[in-house]
Amino acid sequence: MRKRTLLPDLALPALVLIAFAIGPYVYSNELMLFNFVMFLALAQGLNIVYGFTGYLPFGYVGFYGAGAYGFALAVMHLHAPPLVALAAGGAAALVLAVVLLPLLRLSGAYFAIASLAAAQAVYEVVSNPALENVTKGPYGVSLSAVFAPRFSYDVGLGVLAFAFLLVVWLRNSRFGLALQAIRDDPVSAGMAGVSVVRGRTIAWLLSALVAGLVGATFAWHISVFYPDTAFDLGVSIFATVFVLFGGATTLTGPLLGVLILYGVYNAIGITVPQYFQFIYGALIVGLVLFLPNGLVSLLTTRGIRVP
Amino acid sequence: MSPEPPLLVVEGLVKRFGGFRALDGVTFHLAPGEVLGLVGPNGSGKTTCINVISGLYPPDGGRVTYQGRAIGGIASHALARRGINRTFQSPKPFLSLSVRENVTVAATYGNAGPAPDLDALLASLELDTLADRPAGELNSAQQKTLDLARALATGPRVLLVDELAAGLNPAELGRMADRLRALAGAGMALLVVEHLMGFIDKVTDRVVVMNAGREFFEGTLATAIKDPEVIRVFLGGAPHD
Ligand SMILES: Nc1ncnc2c1ncn2[C@@H]1O[C@H](COP(=O)(O)OP(=O)(O)OP(=O)(O)O)[C@@H](O)[C@H]1O
Ligand SMILES: [Mg+2]
Numbered sequence: 103m104r105k106r107t108l109l110p111d112l113a114l115p116a117l118v119l120i121a122f123a124i125g126p127y128v129y130s131n132e133l134m135l136f137n138f139v140m141f142l143a144l145a146q147g148l149n150i151v152y153g154f155t156g157y158l159p160f161g162y163v164g165f166y167g168a169g170a171y172g173f174a175l176a177v178m179h180l181h182a183p184p185l186v187a188l189a190a191g192g193a194a195a196l197v198l199a200v201v202l203l204p205l206l207r208l209s210g211a212y213f214a215i216a217s218l219a220a221a222q223a224v225y226e227v228v229s230n231p232a233l234e235n236v237t238k239g240p241y242g243v244s245l246s247a248v249f250a251p252r253f254s255y256d257v258g259l260g261v262l263a264f265a266f267l268l269v270v271w272l273r274n275s276r277f278g279l280a281l282q283a284i285r286d287d288p289v290s291a292g293m294a295g296v297s298v299v300r301g302r303t304i305a306w307l308l309s310a311l312v313a314g315l316v317g318a319t320f321a322w323h324i325s326v327f328y329p330d331t332a333f334d335l336g337v338s339i340f341a342t343v344f345v346l347f348g349g350a351t352t353l354t355g356p357l358l359g360v361l362i363l364y365g366v367y368n369a370i371g372i373t374v375p376q377y378f379q380f381i382y383g384a385l386i387v388g389l390v391l392f393l394p395n396g397l398v399s400l401l402t403t404r405g406i407r408v409p
Numbered sequence: 410m411s412p413e414p415p416l417l418v419v420e421g422l423v424k425r426f427g428g429f430r431a432l433d434g435v436t437f438h439l440a441p442g443e444v445l446g447l448v449g450p451n452g453s454g455k456t457t458c459i460n461v462i463s464g465l466y467p468p469d470g471g472r473v474t475y476q477g478r479a480i481g482g483i484a485s486h487a488l489a490r491r492g493i494n495r496t497f498q499s500p501k502p503f504l505s506l507s508v509r510e511n512v513t514v515a516a517t518y519g520n521a522g523p524a525p526d527l528d529a530l531l532a533s534l535e536l537d538t539l540a541d542r543p544a545g546e547l548n549s550a551q552q553k554t555l556d557l558a559r560a561l562a563t564g565p566r567v568l569l570v571d572e573l574a575a576g577l578n579p580a581e582l583g584r585m586a587d588r589l590r591a592l593a594g595a596g597m598a599l600l601v602v603e604h605l606m607g608f609i610d611k612v613t614d615r616v617v618v619m620n621a622g623r624e625f626f627e628g629t630l631a632t633a634i635k636d637p638e639v640i641r642v643f644l645g646g647a648p649h650d
Contacts, residue, residue: 276517279506283514286503289465290556292485293495295519295563351505 108274111409114353115266118142119259126255134368136323139258140316141364144341145348145356146265147312152342153350154272155305156285157206160214160338164221165195165310167333169317171228174243175236184248188257188318195314198224199307206302221333229329242328245321254323261315268308269353273409281305282351340364347389349396354408358397415440416476416598417462417493417567423470424454424461424622431457433622434471439567444589444599446609446630449619450642455602456498458619459569462600463495464488475567489519492566496573498602500552502559504545508536511544511555512562519563527562533588534558550576554585561592568592570601574608586611606630618642 122142125135144166152158172194176187198220205216231239272278281301284291288298321327340363348359363385371378393399398408415438424432432454439445447455461468464485473481480488503511512527531537534554539547544555553573560568570589574582582605589612593599603609609616610630618626618633620642626633633639 276513279510279514280518282506283503283511286505287501289485290497290501290503290559291514292465293463293489293519294515294559295486295489295517296514297484297486297518 108270111270111273111353114357114409115263115270118357119263119266122262123256123259126252132251132255133324136255136258138360138364139255139262140320141340141344141360142357143258143262143265143316144313144337145344145360146262146269146353147309147316148341148345149269149350149352149356150272150312151305151309152345153352153356154278154281154285155302157302157306158214158342159205159217160335160342161217161219161221162309162313162341163333163335163338164217164224165198165313166317166320166337167221167228167329168194168198168224169314170321170327170332171237171243171317172314173318173321174245177245177248178238178243179236184250184254184322185257187248188315188322191318191321192311192314195310195317196307198314199310203303203306206299206306218335218338221335221338225329225333228333237329240329242326242331243321245325248322249325251323254319258316258319258323261312261319264315265312266353268312270409273351273353277301277304343386345396347386347396349398349402352398352402352408355396355398362397417600418474419458419462419471420474421471422458422461422468422473424457424466425469430622432461432468432471435619435622435624436471437617437624437627439598439600441566441598442593442596443615444593444601444613446613446616447600447602447619448604448606448609448616448633453619454622455619456571457622459495459571459600459602462567463493463569486518489515489563489565490521492521492564493569494519494560494563494565494567495569496553496556496560496571498571500549500556502544502547502552502555505543507541507543508547508555508558509540512558515559515562522564525562525564530558530561534561535584548576550581565597567598567600570599570603572602572604574603574605582608583611606634 122135122139126132129135148162169191173187173191176182176190182190202220205213208216228237229240233239272281280296283294283296284298284301292298317332344359344363345356347363348357349355366381367378401408417439420436422432422435423430435458449455460466462473464483467482472479475493512530516525516527531540534557536554536558544552547555557573574585577585586608589599601612613630615628616630616633617624618639626636626639
């Protein structure tokens, strides 16, 4: 279906990936570039569950934290090589997502809050001093044995490519259409032959997997971190704001959201935080009031299809 | 009137909401090629009956049998694939999807047979000119027609139609009645819930009249309107909501 439109859908992520692959050679602040890559992937991961099912998990960072600790535990206790530990991080997020499947029975704000509580609960367990032998508790982990900033950066690009591909697939497949049908009206979707539970479950697991892989790559890249960083609610908030600002259900929206808002954050947020907060607040209020479906709705409401 | 064995049999169906029995032992049957009208005052349980048959709620008592097998409690998506579909009293299209995407989803996931010709389907329902518009931009009558298109895209053998005629102008009403008759002519079994008696008269072979969750008359519309009990329920004394 819609084969002719697949080229822009693939060209856009390809351009972004190439730009960030060249980035470290022309720009010295590699950590900032890595954070961009991370948020680009996280925003698409959140887009999978929010844009295609309508569920907005405030506790999305829980999967990211699970991925980071899945990676760390595999390295510390199993002495796993980084790529195996990366898979362990993704698997940890998937396990958490399976445990949290019953949350999908809730809706709207109840779901959002319950997912937040779940992320907090995982944080409490991980940071518990009694588990120091397993997780290093609140004292944080150090993975200097596998520290490899360039390699982990490139793997981060690979994770981003995976997230992009998932969203391109959902944007262009019957399955993605079925998910949007469920989001619009689950009763009608059932009557159209779509298994609502199955569709939501798949989207939820894919979304968690992306966050877990991003979290694992983060753990690898910075290699020294604390539970407070891995489960920082700010990660959820940023990803959510980026997706909403750009416009969910598209590939372009979350991408623009990250490039613009995280760009603004890096340009002025760190040096003059008071202006940053003001500009950020004004941008978000303005958007909610005038463009509730995000920047891309400027085009989509005019019938123009964006990737 | 129809020599065919019934495709759908509803026996003593009960549905409770809290302590209230919205369905209180409805019984009727439906044969292939037949159009059965389901009429009754507001709140008599017509929509609830469709909701239970189409798998939206499990029954609390009684039986629904389709092709000789009990289907009570089976989920909607599984019933859709087995050939039971419906429209909704207040239309429920996928608002952000285009008209064509609405029927594409149903044809892809709800149709166990060969892929239907969706362009022809949309054209037959006068939705072809709206095919690329988001369903949210359609008016209510168009959205109801889209519900019908989506149901037909699954290739149903039993079609449950809930107040499709409301909001159509007289010319559209006539064409819609012809379409439903044509579907029955091709062997589909139709259950039509409707308040417009002219429409019921035009499309149905027989009617079942319900009140307070149970049927109390079954026969042709012509005999129904002479039945003293039917007259009493519709003209006076009946519990209205
Ligand atoms: N989900 C529900 N929860 C509680 N009560 C319900 C529910 N659905 C229907 N009812 C009640 O069951 C009764 C039957 O409703 P139903 O919608 O089946 O009537 P109807 O015959 O379709 O009426 P109308 O002609 O107005 O469409 C009504 O009293 C209604 O309020
Ligand atoms: Mg009704």
